[in-house]
Amino acid sequence: MRVSSSCRIPRRALPHSTKRPGRGLINMPTTPDPRIPSPPARRQRRLVLEIVLLGVMLGALWAKPVWRAQAEHSVSRALSWGAHDVLGLSDREIYAARLWLAGLAGTPNGQRWQAAPADATPVALGARHSAALDFADDTIRAAVYTLAVERGQQLAWRLTADLPGSTVFASLERQAPATDGWSLVTPVTPDGEIHRVDVDAQARYRFVVQPRLFEAFAGRLVTARGGQLGMPVVGAAARDIGGGFGVARDGGARRHEGIDIFAKAGTPVIAVVDGRVVHRQGGLGGKTIFLSPSLTGPRYYYAHLSAYTHHDGARVSAGDVIGRVGNTGNAAGGPPHLHFGIYSRGGAIDPAAFIAPKPVLR
Ligand SMILES: [Zn+2]
Missing domain, CATH: 2.70.70.10 (Glucose Permease (Domain IIA))
Structure with missing residues (x-):
């Protein structure tokens, strides 16, 4: 059986008296409930709520560029993290990828910048070395320092920038014996601190230093090679x-x-x-x-x-x-x-x- 709409009770049929206290089927209390705010108090609260909402909206509008910058920074960091830790890319390789994205990789300067480490004349490092680095902003070149390291040796270095806070791409790389290709061991930062790497297999290593395209850098790279453990007998040589x-x-x-x-x-x-x-x-x-x-x-x-x-x-x-x-x-x-x-x-x-x-x- 189909229930027709006529089965609904017409609005008019409802007792009007329920809206007025004390006059209908339900006997409503005549004194106002203290939990229900009186009309002026309700208006006040609404006004406060409106001011708060307006404040939130204005705040959101003001903060939006900040949020956007933060979001961009987070995305950039996540990409860098992925490139560093997942793909094992150096900052220089990430920069090279950005040059490519910007359409600069194919230009003569972009190509010279990318080929600079391969085109550089490598300097052989002795047991100790101190190299002054001076890159002008109108030249495109990289500085490369190579050395053979034996198993059991330790490599130490310190890269210092003459102008504190200036940046440069620098890395310690190891040559794969099978392919002769270079792979990143660790990024080298111009922080003026001493860093050390213990070598667990004989290999050729190299330090590569190169500023961004048309950026200057001046500083010093100090390196030293020695044993990982040092002498176990006091005073022996x-x-x-x-x-x-x-x-x-x-x-x-x-x-x-x-x-x-x-x-x-x-x-x-x-x-x-x-x-x-x-x-x-x-x-x-x-x-x-x-x-x-x-x-x-x-x-x-x-x-x-x-x-x-x-x-x-x-x-x-x-x-x-x-x-x-x-x-x-x-x-x-x-x-x-x-x-x-x-x-x-x-x-x-x-x-x-x-x-x-x-x-x-x-
Ligand atoms: Zn013995």
Whole structure:
């Protein structure tokens, strides 16, 4: 059955009296409810509300460019973050992409700017180097400094701008042995601070410095190369090292899995890293220490010691004295020395590059 609209109760049929208190089916109270504001109070509140709304609207209009700038900044940062951390691009590469987006990459100047690192004559860096950087705003060029770094070495640098706050694109890059292409190791900022990178595989490295297109930059790049760990025997130097890594021992029955650092008996030996010392006594090594920075990392081996300074299992910090040079184990009767070894997951590593003096920047 279809319900027709006529089933509704006509408006007129409703008792009018319900609108007036005290005169209808429902007996309404004659005194006003205190919860319902009186007409003047209601008007006041409405006025306040209108003023607040107007204020919010004016505020929004005033703040809009700020919001827009903030939003643009956030988007730009997100893109930069993605380019840096997801794509692994340097600031210079991001700038090159922006040149391309702006239609400048194809112009002669844009092409010269992009080719500048490849066109630059590389300067070979020694153990220490200090280079003055001076780029005029009417020239297009890059400065490139190259060096070969061994496993176990540490590279340190400081890039300073003559004019504080001036910017330049600079990066430390590593050459892939297979492709000869360069990949970013880390951006280099002209902050005047010392930065360090430990090298875990032999490779060619280069510093590239280049200002933006037609921008000037003046500053200085100071670099130094050294060992990651430094000498484990106090006061010892390169001349005290004998018995190189890998040489045959016991008539070729075994290889020498470390290096020997000769010093007077009782000379302190120090922890090369933060870690835990594990004492082992007996066998070829005599009194020995395995220093482990972590459960999975490399282990540093100290042998032929005359004494320990900590209890077995103690936690030590890099630079702490952990024992004394001696001639225990198969060194008995011979000159006192520290046999020092590094064991990684792949086996023994030559410690020579690791224990060279740490790089010092002047
Ligand atoms: Zn040895």
